[in-house]
Amino acid sequence: MSDARADRASTDADVRETHDGLTELIDTVALLRAPGGCPWDAEQTHESLVQYLVEESWELIDAIESGNREEMIEELGDVLYQVLFHADIAAQTPHEAFDIDDVARHMTAKMVSRHPHVFGDREAETAEDVVAFWDDLKADEKPHRTSVLDGIPRGMPALALAQKVLGKAEKVGVTDASAQAAPATEDELGRVLLGLVASARSQGLDAERALRGAVRSLEDEVRTAEQARAE
Structure with a gap:
């Protein structure tokens, strides 16, 4: 191990010894969900918590983009709490039986x-x-994954999904023939995208649904290319 890695390992070991706050939060989650704790917490399931995980994730993104340290601490904590919450539910569910340590x-x-x-x-x-x-x-x-598209979360927002699928499509030699030169900066690109959405809205078109439809068509092209390559 290099000196730099050795120093980092030593520092990380010191940090691990001071994680009392994390242990306290784990214990707090368990207490809230235990008999005599919070009735709402006790009733939650993996499925019922999905909406909160999505909301907290987007709030964390907002905090990161704002660059506000205090907001980042709070929102990271909210996301962490969701992880611990799901792990505690699993620990108390016989057929799941895993905890945060697992x-x-x-x-x-x-x-x-x-x-x-x-x-x-x-x-x-x-x-x-x-x-x-x-x-x-x-x-x-x-x-078990046989396509470059396997494992892409279908619930992603359309724009993020499109960017993900385009990256996968490139790996099998499929490119979007309708692609045009992008604006030079993200600021300019943002204005162009906002303008497209505004235009679609004025015509009664659903930009999210339209982009998802285009992505599905691209996915069909990718799978066709993969099948042809396999044959």
Whole structure:
């Protein structure tokens, strides 16, 4: 291990010893959901909490974009609370029977596996090097996925979904023939996108639904290209 990594490992070890706040929050969640705690908390399920996870995630994004430190602390805490909440529900559900420690251990193993250039003997000098072999690692982890589109969350907002699918489409040589040169800056791009949405709205068109429809068509092209390659 290099001196830099050794120093970082030592620092991380010191930090781990001061995570009393995290332990206290875990205990608080358990107390609220225990008999004699909060009736509302006790009644929640994974499904009933989905709306709150989505809301808290978007509020965290707002805090990050605002650059406000105090808001980031609060919103990160709200997202963390959702994770702990789901883990506590699972710990109290017989057929699930996992807790936050299982979640953390699984994530640690996943990160170690995804970073052989840190924990193993693979070489990666740049971020591009890392991205280049991540697909191979994911393929080994999830052999049941047969398409580059597998694993993309369908509930993503249309614009984020489009960007994700376009990136996957490039991997199989499919490009959007209707693509035009983008504005030079994100500020200009934002105004163009807002103008398109405003124009669609004035004509009674649903921009979200329209983009999802276009994405589905692109996905069909991707799967056709994958099938042709397989044959």
